Amino acid sequence: MDPLAQLNPAQQEAVLTGAGPLLVLAGAGTGKTRVITFRIAELIRRGTPADRILSVTFTNKAAREMHQRATSLLGRSSATQPVICTFHALCVRILRQEITALGYPKHFSIYDRGDQESTARTTLREIQVSDQTLRPADLLHRISRWKTAGVPPERAADYVENDQDFLAAVAYRKYQAALRSSGAVDFDDLLLVTRQLFDEHPQILRKYQRSFEYIQIDEYQDTNAAQFYLISALVKPHHNLCVVGDDDQSIYGWRGAEVTHILNFQKQFPQAKVVRLQDNYRCTDEILQLANRLVRHNRGRHEKTLVAHKHNGRKIRFLEYEDEHQEAEQLVREIQHLNTELNVPAGHIAILFRTNEQPRPVEAQLRQHNVRYVLIGGQSFFDRREIRDILAYLKAIAFPNDEPSLLRIVNVPARGIGNSTMHKLIQRSVASGQSLWHAFDEAASQRAIPARAASSLQALKQTLESYRQRFRRRPSALHATLSDLISEIGYHSEIEKHYKSAEQQTARKAMLASLIDTVKDYCTRAGKPSLVTFLQDTSLVGRDDESDKEEQLSENAVKLMTLHSAKGLEFPHVYMIGMEEGLLPHRRSIIGSESAIAEERRLTYVGVTRAMDQLTLTRATGRMKWGKRRPSLPSRFLHEMQHEQPAVPAADQTGDSQDLAAHDG
DNA sequence: AAGGAGGGTTTTTTT
DNA sequence: AACCCTCCTT
Numbered sequence: 001m002d003p004l005a006q007l008n009p010a011q012q013e014a015v016l017t018g019a020g021p022l023l024v025l026a027g028a029g030t031g032k033t034r035v036i037t038f039r040i041a042e043l044i045r046r047g048t049p050a051d052r053i054l055s056v057t058f059t060n061k062a063a064r065e066m067h068q069r070a071t072s073l074l075g076r077s078s079a080t081q082p083v084i085c086t087f088h089a090l091c092v093r094i095l096r097q098e099i100t101a102l103g104y105p106k107h108f109s110i111y112d113r114g115d116q117e118s119t120a121r122t123t124l125r126e127i128q129v130s131d132q133t134l135r136p137a138d139l140l141h142r143i144s145r146w147k148t149a150g151v152p153p154e155r156a157a158d159y160v161e162n163d164q165d166f167l168a169a170v171a172y173r174k175y176q177a178a179l180r181s182s183g184a185v186d187f188d189d190l191l192l193v194t195r196q197l198f199d200e201h202p203q204i205l206r207k208y209q210r211s212f213e214y215i216q217i218d219e220y221q222d223t224n225a226a227q228f229y230l231i232s233a234l235v236k237p238h239h240n241l242c243v244v245g246d247d248d249q250s251i252y253g254w255r256g257a258e259v260t261h262i263l264n265f266q267k268q269f270p271q272a273k274v275v276r277l278q279d280n281y282r283c284t285d286e287i288l289q290l291a292n293r294l295v296r297h298n299r300g301r302h303e304k305t306l307v308a309h310k311h312n313g314r315k316i317r318f319l320e321y322e323d324e325h326q327e328a329e330q331l332v333r334e335i336q337h338l339n340t341e342l343n344v345p346a347g348h349i350a351i352l353f354r355t356n357e358q359p360r361p362v363e364a365q366l367r368q369h370n371v372r373y374v375l376i377g378g379q380s381f382f383d384r385r386e387i388r389d390i391l392a393y394l395k396a397i398a399f400p401n402d403e404p405s406l407l408r409i410v411n412v413p414a415r416g417i418g419n420s421t422m423h424k425l426i427q428r429s430v431a432s433g434q435s436l437w438h439a440f441d442e443a444a445s446q447r448a449i450p451a452r453a454a455s456s457l458q459a460l461k462q463t464l465e466s467y468r469q470r471f472r473r474r475p476s477a478l479h480a481t482l483s484d485l486i487s488e489i490g491y492h493s494e495i496e497k498h499y500k501s502a503e504q505q506t507a508r509k510a511m512l513a514s515l516i517d518t519v520k521d522y523c524t525r526a527g528k529p530s531l532v533t534f535l536q537d538t539s540l541v542g543r544d545d546e547s548d549k550e551e552q553l554s555e556n557a558v559k560l561m562t563l564h565s566a567k568g569l570e571f572p573h574v575y576m577i578g579m580e581e582g583l584l585p586h587r588r589s590i591i592g593s594e595s596a597i598a599e600e601r602r603l604t605y606v607g608v609t610r611a612m613d614q615l616t617l618t619r620a621t622g623r624m625k626w627g628k629r630r631p632s633l634p635s636r637f638l639h640e641m642q643h644e645q646p647a648v649p650a651a652d653q654t655g656d657s658q659d660l661a662a663h664d665g
Numbered sequence: 666a667a668g669g670a671g672g673g674t675t676t677t678t679t680t
Numbered sequence: 681a682a683c684c685c686t687c688c689t690t
Contacts, residue, residue: 059680088680113679137676187680254678355677377679411666418666452666540680564678586677603678626675627681 029282284313
């Protein structure tokens with residue numbers, strides 16, 4: 001049987017379109033992942049080598065899933081694998097090969113959020129800005145905006161609007177210099193450095209242009225300027241670019257995503273073919289109507305008419321409770337009922353929320369009632385103190401210039417190296433433009449630091465150096481070396497000192513054991529394991545690495561996640577909790593512009609359209625905030641989705657698409 | 666330098 | 681309520 005027969009005409013059209021630019025406007029639940037995977041298979045069937053097809057997804061999870069689907073569709077027939085990854089992973093893939101062309105060390109480290117914050121803090125201290133005037137997080141936010149918009153440190157001063165911006169512009173320069181001198185890149189740099197590589201080395205760009213014959217991008221509405229630039233460069237010779245997205249689901253404006261890319265695709269590629277997927281197979285008619293009524297309140301969007309294929313669904317419910325505890329209690333009671341009385345598997349249920357503090361009371365209830373659940377994202381494995389400490393050791397070993405990691409571990413466990421010593425060394429290192437270790441050698445020979453601290457630092461330096469060798473010598477047994485390292489630095493006693501209860505201690509030690517397991521897994525899986533590669537992969541995949549384990553484990557567990565991480569998923573039963581002003585829309589968006597509210601509205605739209613059969617929206621009339629109970633009002637979106645939109649002047653309806661570009665995250 | 670007490674602040678969303 | 685930072689004592 002022809003597998004294409006499973007698809008509707010619009011889907012088939014998208015799949016069968018060959019060369020040239022293609023825009024697929026895919027509403028929620030219209031099977032876009034399916035279309036992309038079928039397209040990959042079709043291109044291969046027509047003779048394109050699999051590894052010449054690049055598909056970019058938005059999350060690692062989506063990449064994994066798409067990869068699975070594609071390989072099951074292809075069967076054993078193909079010798080090579082299609083390339084399916086995120087933008088960031090694509091850049092790392094390229095930079096691992098080419099970064100030395102830009103004068104970076106071959107083994108560059110990738111700064112995660114913690115490293116970024118630590119560098120930001122040092123930077124601010126250096127230019128003597130207290131972190132009350134400009135908090136590290138605010139600085140990083142501004143830097144990220146500049147970076148994604150393609151503004152280099154030298155030019156940031158031109159984009160200054162207030163005092164904080166001014167300070168940030170100064171700090172940006174220092175921050176970038178610090179990264180540069182440690183041979184490190186942050187997340188945004190991965191894209192920018194790749195862009196720089198393409199700009200300055202046309203022959204490298206040509207190489208990658210040739211290596212990818214077809215490029216597909218999922219969630220195109222969420223691409224930022226840097227990603228857009230990379231893709232434009234890569235497809236220049238052939239324009240074999242297929243983008244798939246939905247402007248109504250653009251929820252990353254705050255991170256530099258620009259809807260204009262999807263809205264202007266036809267301007268950029270006038271010969272582009274456009275296919276609309278409007279048959280929704282996911283939601284019931286009722287749910288879809290609710291979603292449509294809501295999103296129609298936004299201006300300047302592509303009007304779409306999603307057609308539901310499921311009818312006579314369950315009634316949508318709007319529930320109200322006294323506070324978040326009531327909300328959680330009733331929610332869990334109902335889940336138990338669904339579970340035990342109605343035989344609904346736990347895995348069919350999702351609880352969605354706006355902020356990461358919201359699931360706390362729900363988690364407590366779920367645990368109390370022994371309901372299996374997984375919290376997706378949020379505080380997890382790689383955020384644990386022990387894990388971060390040990391990873392910092394590994395990074396300090398793999399990347400001798402990685403300052404944030406060194407600063408983190410230098411006195412953990414305590415070994416007599418105090419703040420004043422480190423301050424002195426940092427100052428010296430900044431003044432001389434040399435690394436911290438270099439500053440230490442100098443200071444030690446001048447006897448400028450206390451003898452005890454000096455000898456401890458010397459010992460640490462030797463330990464790190466010797467493990468650097470050991471890791472290098474036995475790349476296939478990284479886990480064994482890691483285990484040695486943990487005992488050598490005495491981390492177990494550090495845990496015993498820190499946590500009093502035996503329960504805590506075993507739990508924390510178990511963390512270490514599972515980190516060793518993770519490394520072991522990596523060693524067996526990776527073709528050519530190395531500490532550097534492990535660390536680079538880890539910082540990319542980060543917290544969602546656990547999902548391998550979790551995925552099997554969670555087959556049948558209630559899923560808790562933010563609205564943002566719910567994008568692209570679907571569940572038979574969806575609960576959206578905390579439908580209140582201040583939470584959804586979030587208070588920060590209410591202070592902001594109209595476009596910020598519009599993004600919150602799209603976020604709500606995303607949430608509503610996750611539901612296949614049963615949708616429940618709950619709210620509390622009051623909520624604890626900073627230790628006090630505060631009353632909260634129903635979300636404006638609840639009203640909007642239940643009532644037809646009052647007549648809107650025609651001008652508003654057609655609103656210039658530029659409106660949407662004016663996000664200000 | 667280490668550890669503990671007290672005070673002030675905070676979380677929007679993430680690759 | 682929880683966390684982080686700073687200051688204070690040892």
